[in-house]
Amino acid sequence: MSKAISRIYTALVFLFLYAPILVLIVFSFNDTETASRTVWSGFSFKWYEKLFEDRLILEALRNTLLIAAVAALASTALGTVAAIGINSMKRLPKRIMMNITNFPMVNPEIVTGVSLMLLFVFAVNLFGGRSLGMGSLIAAHITFCLPYVILSVLPKLRQMDPNLYEAAQDLGCPPVQAFFKVVLPEILPGVVTGMIMAFTLSIDDFVISYFTSGTTQTLPIYIYSMTRKRVSPEINALSTVLFVVVMGLLIVVNTRQAKAQKAGKEGDA
Numbered sequence: 001m002s003k004a005i006s007r008i009y010t011a012l013v014f015l016f017l018y019a020p021i022l023v024l025i026v027f028s029f030n031d032t033e034t035a036s037r038t039v040w041s042g043f044s045f046k047w048y049e050k051l052f053e054d055r056l057i058l059e060a061l062r063n064t065l066l067i068a069a070v071a072a073l074a075s076t077a078l079g080t081v082a083a084i085g086i087n088s089m090k091r092l093p094k095r096i097m098m099n100i101t102n103f104p105m106v107n108p109e110i111v112t113g114v115s116l117m118l119l120f121v122f123a124v125n126l127f128g129g130r131s132l133g134m135g136s137l138i139a140a141h142i143t144f145c146l147p148y149v150i151l152s153v154l155p156k157l158r159q160m161d162p163n164l165y166e167a168a169q170d171l172g173c174p175p176v177q178a179f180f181k182v183v184l185p186e187i188l189p190g191v192v193t194g195m196i197m198a199f200t201l202s203i204d205d206f207v208i209s210y211f212t213s214g215t216t217q218t219l220p221i222y223i224y225s226m227t228r229k230r231v232s233p234e235i236n237a238l239s240t241v242l243f244v245v246v247m248g249l250l251i252v253v254n255t256r257q258a259k260a261q262k263a264g265k266e267g268d269a
Contacts, residue, residue: 021243028236047237054234060222061238067134067218068202071141076195078142079149080187086150087157101147109144113211116140120212132214140212141205145198152194156187189257196253200246 031044051057086097104112120136164186168178184191206220213221223235 024236025240025243028233028240030233032233047233051234051237051241057219057222057234057238060217060219063134063216064203064219067137067141068199070138071145071202072195072199074138075142075145075149075198076191079146079194079198080153080191082146083150083153083157084183087154101150104144104147109207112144113140113208116143116208117211132212133216136212136214137209137216137218140208141202144205144208145201148197148201149191149194152197153187153190156190160186192253196249203242
């Protein structure tokens with residue numbers, strides 16, 4: 001009886017979480033001229049066709065994907081190096097660094113956004129250069145993605161045998177080569193998870209992007225500007241495409257990790 005109740009409860013939770021997304025996907029195929037979000041008028045791909053004809057939406061999407069890709073790669077590289085450094089620290093300095101690392105995640109986004117905006121404006125006034133834009137957005141996204149990468153990589157470093165790196169060097173492997181041949185394959189699942197998390201967080205961010213964007217528009221900012229009038233069903237189509245792409249990426253990554261774990265268990269046996 002208790003198992004049945006727990007399963008029903010789990011099903012209701014998932015229904016509550018994913019029902020809005022399912023409604024969004026269904027109405028992205030709604031054939032209507034009034035941009036209604038409540039009346040089903042028939043099946044059509046018209047909003048997907050209009051999506052790929054809308055220059056402003058595609059430009060905002062391009063900016064969003066470019067910023068997310070650069071921020072994910074940069075924060076993954078920096079976060080992996082930072083995680084290795086933190087893992088090698090002693091107990092007290094490690095605790096201090098972990099508290100500093102965790103603080104941006106619990107800090108309100110509006111505080112982070114305003115503080116970064118003031119920092120970038122001060123830097124522009126002090127050193128000269130262009131106003132806020134693509135550069136400030138990328139720097140801001142790297143800043144808030146970095147802690148998530150560190151927290152994804154650190155558990156894999158703790159699970160790894162610390163003697164492997166020294167053993168590789170004892171066998172004649174240079175330090176850099178020992179890292180790429182021994183350490184990186186061991187922590188790669190955490191690195192990939194951190195990169196995917198950074199990419200999705202960057203795509204999703206609105207508050208920090210709003211304060212640091214200047215004249216550059218990302219997709220969340222563009223959608224927010226549309227809410228003052230109406231949200232076109234083109235956004236439903238775009239959201240569906242993004243959802244399918246991210247879901248497919250997660251399925252591929254999880255499948256590869258499951259195969260790698262299965263191969264490792266068979267090798268140990």
